[in-house]
Amino acid sequence: MRGRRLSLERKKMMAGYVYIAPWAIGFALFMLYPLVYSIWLSFHEVANVGNFELKSVGWDNFNKAFVLDTKFIPLFISVIQDALINTPLILVFSLFISILLNHNIRGRAFFRAAFFLPVLIGSGLAMQQLLYAGVGKDTMVNGIGVPDEVFLYMGPTFSQIVFDMLSRLTVIFWKTGVQILLFLAGLQGISVSLYESARCDGATEWEMFWKITLPLMTPIILLNLVYTCVDSFTDINNRMMVYIKDTAFTNIEMGYASSMGWIYFLFIFLLLVLVFVSTRRLVVYTGEK
Amino acid sequence: MKSIPASKAKPRLAALAEASVRGKAAAAIRNNTVINRIGSKSRWVGFIYRLFVYLILIDLAFVFLYPFIYMTTTALKQPADLMDFTIKWIPTSLAWENFYYGMKGLQFWTHFNNSALIAVASVVGQVLSCSFIAYGFARIKFPGREVLFVLCMFTMIIPPQTIIVPLFMQYKTMGWLDSVLPLVIPSFFGNGLRGALFIFIFRQLFRGLPWELEDAARVDGCGSFRVYWKIIMPLTPPAIVVTTLLSLVWHWNDFFEPSIYLTSEEKFTLPMMLPRLYQSLDTLTGSTFEVFSLPVVMAATFVSLLPMLLVYLFLQRYFIQGVERSGLVE
Numbered sequence: 001m002r003g004r005r006l007s008l009e010r011k012k013m014m015a016g017y018v019y020i021a022p023w024a025i026g027f028a029l030f031m032l033y034p035l036v037y038s039i040w041l042s043f044h045e046v047a048n049v050g051n052f053e054l055k056s057v058g059w060d061n062f063n064k065a066f067v068l069d070t071k072f073i074p075l076f077i078s079v080i081q082d083a084l085i086n087t088p089l090i091l092v093f094s095l096f097i098s099i100l101l102n103h104n105i106r107g108r109a110f111f112r113a114a115f116f117l118p119v120l121i122g123s124g125l126a127m128q129q130l131l132y133a134g135v136g137k138d139t140m141v142n143g144i145g146v147p148d149e150v151f152l153y154m155g156p157t158f159s160q161i162v163f164d165m166l167s168r169l170t171v172i173f174w175k176t177g178v179q180i181l182l183f184l185a186g187l188q189g190i191s192v193s194l195y196e197s198a199r200c201d202g203a204t205e206w207e208m209f210w211k212i213t214l215p216l217m218t219p220i221i222l223l224n225l226v227y228t229c230v231d232s233f234t235d236i237n238n239r240m241m242v243y244i245k246d247t248a249f250t251n252i253e254m255g256y257a258s259s260m261g262w263i264y265f266l267f268i269f270l271l272l273v274l275v276f277v278s279t280r281r282l283v284v285y286t287g288e289k
Numbered sequence: 290m291k292s293i294p295a296s297k298a299k300p301r302l303a304a305l306a307e308a309s310v311r312g313k314a315a316a317a318i319r320n321n322t323v324i325n326r327i328g329s330k331s332r333w334v335g336f337i338y339r340l341f342v343y344l345i346l347i348d349l350a351f352v353f354l355y356p357f358i359y360m361t362t363t364a365l366k367q368p369a370d371l372m373d374f375t376i377k378w379i380p381t382s383l384a385w386e387n388f389y390y391g392m393k394g395l396q397f398w399t400h401f402n403n404s405a406l407i408a409v410a411s412v413v414g415q416v417l418s419c420s421f422i423a424y425g426f427a428r429i430k431f432p433g434r435e436v437l438f439v440l441c442m443f444t445m446i447i448p449p450q451t452i453i454v455p456l457f458m459q460y461k462t463m464g465w466l467d468s469v470l471p472l473v474i475p476s477f478f479g480n481g482l483r484g485a486l487f488i489f490i491f492r493q494l495f496r497g498l499p500w501e502l503e504d505a506a507r508v509d510g511c512g513s514f515r516v517y518w519k520i521i522m523p524l525t526p527p528a529i530v531v532t533t534l535l536s537l538v539w540h541w542n543d544f545f546e547p548s549i550y551l552t553s554e555e556k557f558t559l560p561m562m563l564p565r566l567y568q569s570l571d572t573l574t575g576s577t578f579e580v581f582s583l584p585v586v587m588a589a590t591f592v593s594l595l596p597m598l599l600v601y602l603f604l605q606r607y608f609i610q611g612v613e614r615s616g617l618v619e
Binding site for chain 1: 345349352354356357359360418421422424426446448449450451452454455456459475477479480488513517535538539549563583586590594597598601605606613
């Protein structure tokens with residue numbers, strides 16, 4: 001009896017592995033093997049492009065990245081700077097929009113659809129065509145309704161700064177579609193009874209936001225934070241990404257490209273570990289999970 | 290409340306005092322007045338608040354819709370309208386021929402077929418494989434499950450650039466270069482563009498489903514595959530819609546991988562033709578000024594996004610509900 005039961009359980013366990021198998025095969029073929037190979041490659045140099053002859057160079061590629069290459073470190077810093085500026089902006093903005101959208105307003109379906117639409121363009125070639133055509137430049141200024149006259153009074157330098165800032169904000173805001181959607185879903189999940197009882201106790205909207213909405217949204221804020229970070233660091237248009245791609249396929253320095261890829265990857269990994277560790281106490285989980 | 294004049298407050302206070310003596314009926318009156326007072330105050334505040342909400346939303350919706358508005362209006366302009374700075378939005382006459390030249394410049398149907406093949410095959414692959422894998426992660430207990438799941442999520446943060454060189458060489462030895470295989474096959478193994486995210490979405494939904502359904506089916510002699518296919522899958526439209534739309538849009542717009550693996554032009558995806566448009570239009574229309582081809586380029590950009598727009602319009606309602614119901618954010 002006992003033996004049979006064990007084998008049943010084992011059978012079920014084996015079923016688990018069967019379900020995971022496709023992922024494991026895909027992971028081994030398309031992730032793990034290339035990852036390991038790229039570590040190996042990062043210590044080598046392509047000596048002969050024709051028959052792909054490799055030559056071991058030790059730590060030279062890493063040395064090149066940090067010491068010899070004058071482009072790598074400034075690029076790296078600028079990419080980090082971009083992420084540091086964009087991520088909080090995206091999070092605050094998308095939370096703000098989703099709270100507005102969560103009101104019982106007319107045309108809610110329209111607004112929700114509208115805020116997701118830029119995701120359809122993505123950041124691919126279609127978006128680049130649009131930016132090339134000058135779409136990002138005056139959108140925010142026109143959209144927010146700043147009249148041209150205001151810029152005349154500000155003087156050319158200052159107005160240029162404001163103009164650039166606003167057009168940059170526009171492009172950042174277009175990336176918030178997924179985040180708005182996730183926040184909205186989270187807001188829908190907060191029980192109305194919490195707000196009702198708070199209102200009975202005389203809480204204002206402002207207090208309710210800080211004491212109810214924000215704490216209950218922390219798991220989703222974390223989710224969005226991670227999503228935004230990953231999204232901005234692995235974005236194809238990210239200058240770092242373009243640089244690595246050009247090094248690999250235009251300059252045919254595949255070894256060097258791999259080592260830069262690894263430095264970059266390790267940085268993202270450490271950053272996310274830091275995010276998870278530092279937000280551990282701040283995130284409020286409800287329920288018994 | 291402070292703003293209520295004393296003369297008005299007095300009778301109310303008197304009424305309150307009287308009411309407290311009369312008991313139950315009085316309590317009702319008191320409640321009534323309190324509610325009225327709050328109501329009249331918050332009606333104004335509420336109105337102004339609402340006005341602001343609408344203003345901000347309409348304002349920002351414009352910012353978000355701007356690319357589409359710009360694209361459509363510019364696509365319909367004639368070169369003369371483009372040069373005339375008094376015409377911002379509405380062209381004097383609709384230049385439909387821009388779309389004709391745009392589609393011709395893109396060689397629309399050839400590349401639409403390429404794009405559609407890659408995107409649809411990847412979507413089918415990801416929906417099937419990610420749900421299958423997620424079922425294992427969500428509903429079956431086996432040793433090492435948590436570790437493997439963390440590993441799976443971990444693949445999301447690997448920048449494509451880190452592994453692109455080895456992958457390129459791997460596909461070269463497999464003879465997959467310049468075909469759709471490197472773009473489609475990984476999707477059938479739970480990889481592909483953000484496959485891990487879709488596994489996560491399906492797992493979240495599966496975890497929330499009641500066990501009773503599955504137990505009942507098992508008692509009736511269902512194997513785990515039949516449970517997955519006949520019982521769990523029919524309950525997952527929200528996750529399927531979310532995965533389908535996101536995967537479709539991301540694969541459609543992706544140009545990094547196709548631009549590396551595809552080398553001959555007749556196999557290019559539709560968005561990959563966009564940067565070449567300025568040159569191909571010069572030969573097509575004979576004009577050499579970049580400015581004049583702008584409406585045609587916008588028409589082509591619009592056409593290249595149109596399939597996604599149509600799919601989104603069709604799926605939009607289910608999509609937003611899907612995100613809310615799939616337990617994605619719990």
